[in-house]
Amino acid sequence: MTAEYLPRGVVTRIARPEDYDVIVRVIDGWWGRPVTGLLNRLYLNHFCDTSLIAESEDGELVGFVIGFMSPSRSSEAYIHFTGVAPNMRRSGLARSLYEQFFAIARKEGRTTVKAVTSPHNSRSILFHTAMGFDCSEPMIGYDGPDQDRVVFSRSL
Structure with a gap:
């Protein structure tokens, strides 16, 4: 490939x-x-x-x-x-x-690709935004108690 x-x-x-x-x-x-x-x-x-x-x-x-x-x-x-x-x-x-x-x-x-990361993972947030993903505000408890996440979404 x-x-x-x-x-x-x-x-x-x-x-x-x-x-x-x-x-x-x-x-x-x-x-x-x-x-x-x-x-x-x-x-x-x-x-x-x-x-x-x-x-x-x-x-x-x-x-x-x-x-x-x-x-x-x-x-x-x-x-x-x-x-x-x-x-x-x-x-x-x-x-x-x-x-x-x-x-x-x-x-x-x-037509859409999604991903998530911790709001503390600044490298991931920078990478995904550089790749054209939209980035949500931190979503409190997204993956359960104390498991906040940022959600990424990119149209293809």
């Missing part, structure tokens, strides 16, 4: 269920805090066909987007979790992965 903005030496492909084990081995380190609880195996088991893996030439995981087409909202796609290796940040990899996901969503007839 090729895409504009893809850094040299990086290839992307559709995810496979076995990618879960590789992702959970690195994401806490990439994020600098425990986040594996945000990514359950079911996402790779059931939504691998709409999720993307980025690897270096030697097969090392350098990024991923876990996303799916909403089964309940036929016009929407959703990006659940994204990660980029620290040494690949600011390389265009995240942009490339998102653009590839947008292409999948368009092919599936989706």
Whole structure:
């Protein structure tokens, strides 16, 4: 799979269920805090066909987007979790992965992509707004008590 903005030496492909084990081995380190609880195996088991893996030439995981087409909202796609290796940040990899996901969503007839993050995740908020997402005000208790979220929405 090729895409504009893809850094040299990086290839992307559709995810496979076995990618879960590789992702959970690195994401806490990439994020600098425990986040594996945000990514359950079911996402790779059931939504691998709409999720993307980025690897270096030697097969090392350098990024991923876990996303799916909403089964309940036929016009929407959703990006659940994204990660980029620290040494690949600011390389265009995240942009490339998102653009590839947008292409999948368009092919599936989706017109909107949604995502959420914590209101404290300023890097995510800056990235999503730079990618053309509208950003809500913090929604108190969005994911339960003390689980405030910012909701992103982008028309395709």
